[in-house]
Amino acid sequence: MDLLYAILVDPFIQMWNGPDFFIQVMWEGFVSGVLYALIALGFVLIFKASGVFNFAQGIMVVFAALSLVGMHEAGVPAWLALLLAIGVMAVLAITVERFVMRPLVNQPEIILLMATIGLTYFLIGFGEFVFGGEPKTMITKELGLPTGSTAFEVGERGLVILQHIDIAAMIMAIIMVTGLAIFFSKTRIGRALRAVADDHQAALSVGISLHQIWAIVWFASGIVALTTGIMWGAKSDVSFALQFVAFKALPVLILGGFTSIPGAIVGGLIIGIGEKLGELYWGPLVGGGIESWLAYMIALIFLLSRPQGLFGEKIIDRV
Amino acid sequence: MFYREAGQFKTSYEADQAIFPILQDKWGLAALAAFAFVVIPLTANDFVLNSIMIPMMVFTLATIGLNVLLGYAGQLSLGTGAFMGVGAYACYKLTTFFPDTNIILLVLASGIFSAGVGIIFGLPSLRIKGLYLAVTTLAAQFFLEWAFIRIPWLYNYNDSGAIEVPQRLAFGIIATGPSATPLTRYMIVLCITVFITWLVSNLIRGRIGRSWMMIRDMDIAAELMGIKPLQAKLSAFAVSSYIAGVSGAMMVFFWLGAAEVESFDINHSFLILFMCILGGLGSLIGSYMGAAFIWVLPILIRAAPAALGITVTAASVEHINFMIVGALIIFFLIAEPAGLARLWQIGKQKLRVWPFPY
Secondary structure, three states: HHHHHHHHHHHHHHHHHHHHHHHHHHHHHHHHHHHHHHHHHEEEEEEHHHHHOOOOOHHHHHHHHHHHHHHHHHHOOHHHHHHHHHHHHHHHHHHHHHHHHHHHHHOOOHHHHHHHHHHHHHHHHHHHHHHHOOOOOOOOOOOOOOOOOEEEEEEEEEEEEEEEHHHHHHHHHHHHHHHHHHHHHOOHHHHHHHHHHHHHHHHHHHOOOOOHHEEEEEEEEHHHHHHHHHHHHHHHEEEEHHHOOOOOOOOHHHHHHHOOOHHHHHHHHHHHHHHHHHHHHHHHOOOOOHHHHHHHHHHHHHHHHHHOOOOOOOOOOOO | OOOOOOOOOOHHHHHOOOOOHHHHHHHHHHHHHHHHHHHHHHOOHHHHHHHHHHHEEEEEEHHHHHHHHHHHHHOOOOOOHHHHHHHHHHHHHHHHHHHOOHHHHHHHHHHHHHHHHHHHHHHHHHOOOOOHHHHHHHHHHHHHHEEEEEEEHOOOOOOOEEOOOOOOOOOOOOOOOOOOOOOHHHHHHHHHHHHHHHHHHHHHOOHHHHHHHHHOOOOHHHOOOOOOOHHHHHHHHHHHHHHHHHHHHHHHHHOEEOOOOHOOOOHHHHHHHHHHHOOOOOOHHHHHHHHHHHHHHHHHHHHHHHHHHHOOHHHHHHHHHHHHHHHHHHHHHHHOOOOHHHHHHHHHHHHHHHHOOO
């Protein structure tokens, strides 16, 4: 009975009694949810267009942020470093398409998954070789991102603190998703992308170049990775530990469905908020640290009722 | 000319169904066994035994475990590392409770616990397929890692949070702990690995193994033909986790001597997945080859600069090691997605028809 009370009632009483803390937790969860959603977005772009489950998305985030910071440390001005980092992602996209994706066309998905894990190893080695393994500080000020914070009063005694960088991250995410949505629906390349996502062979037969489209989606998720890297790097440091954030994006993916951009966003927010609430209100019951697997459990429970994710396409098997 | 079945007549169904129907294969296997059981113990030094042969056997067994699940039953799992951990911690607790029992028995028994855990985490596979399932097995990985830290009972409440292997006997010989000789540990590891390989190879050829393969190839069709997916999938999870658990217990007790949670993390799971895929899905000999290849390659790369007379810092070697392993994995997947086992088969087929390939 006590246990049931501790699980079902007590956390909600705590929430009610400390609204400022609750709002703060919700906000933190919301922000990390946005960042999870951004990483998941990078996954979804590639999965939709080529059916590749890109495990390297996490290391791409690290790699993009590292090349940005690394070039700035080498004396390049911030705006030029940003452009060069975008250039690096473009080169990476073309290289990956040419040397990894193209020879592996039509292989089973597990082989493609393995290839991206191989790519992850390669990028870890390459990144550490070029930029060194120690953590770097993100050049937040030089990029013109805000660093202050604002405090709001909630209720009679509570304070909620909003970091400006978090607000900036949210705005950037909204701009990026809107931009991608317009790109997908209004431009010629965007329509070609959707055609490829729909049916590879039909797209080929009307003269769409798969190679070109794949390079473009890898580049697009490279840009998403760079944005994520800047935002996440500004919150903590730019280090190789960031790639483990990508593991958090996986439950987001299965929750939202591998092929759905709105799914990535909604899933990201559910996981981000659920994880923070769970850790702070229910975590102490089992000794804390449940953040590492709670996201998976949330996703697992959703999956048991909808095996294709919340927004995924229905999986139809033919015998 | 030397490798063909011409003239070897089979006069019974048993002979026709033998694992190695060709006489030369039997001789080859006998030579290999003699090498592993006699030549290596007589010639190898402690370094070779400790850092190459023992880990290779441990990883081979883990790879076979994953191969049962992924290669034969077609269920992708990224939680092998954690299941190995369950085996290791279970064995540690068993040695605490039964200090006088033969350690080999305890190692084999510890797999039962990981089999149980494997069945629980295999339950979602009844609803979820493919890559979605792969991600849900990560739930097992992270949950179990958390449990290994947060449940102090598992490591007997010691301060370091690590499990230290106590000294235990097997058939009156010191088999674990610091004073066990590498040779003893190698022989035990080798025997267990070969024994389980033999069990699995027979399991796969039987009814259970066939039901796994039917589920892998087309689960709905298999269901229509009377295979129960519940039994087939969960038995695959159970057998696979059992083998993974035994190899985890072997890893800690006969190789590392002590282990923390980091010994069973996600990278460990990936390492075994690499071995499984590079070796060849659905092939036992491939498991041996994959484990040997992935384990020995970094050792060779580390030794290469010294052998070539180039001086490189240890950190750069590590980074280059990562790059080379990553690039080689991609290269192998492109060159032969079916793995080393397929290359082996092609080689055997070529040899069979040589010198008249048409």
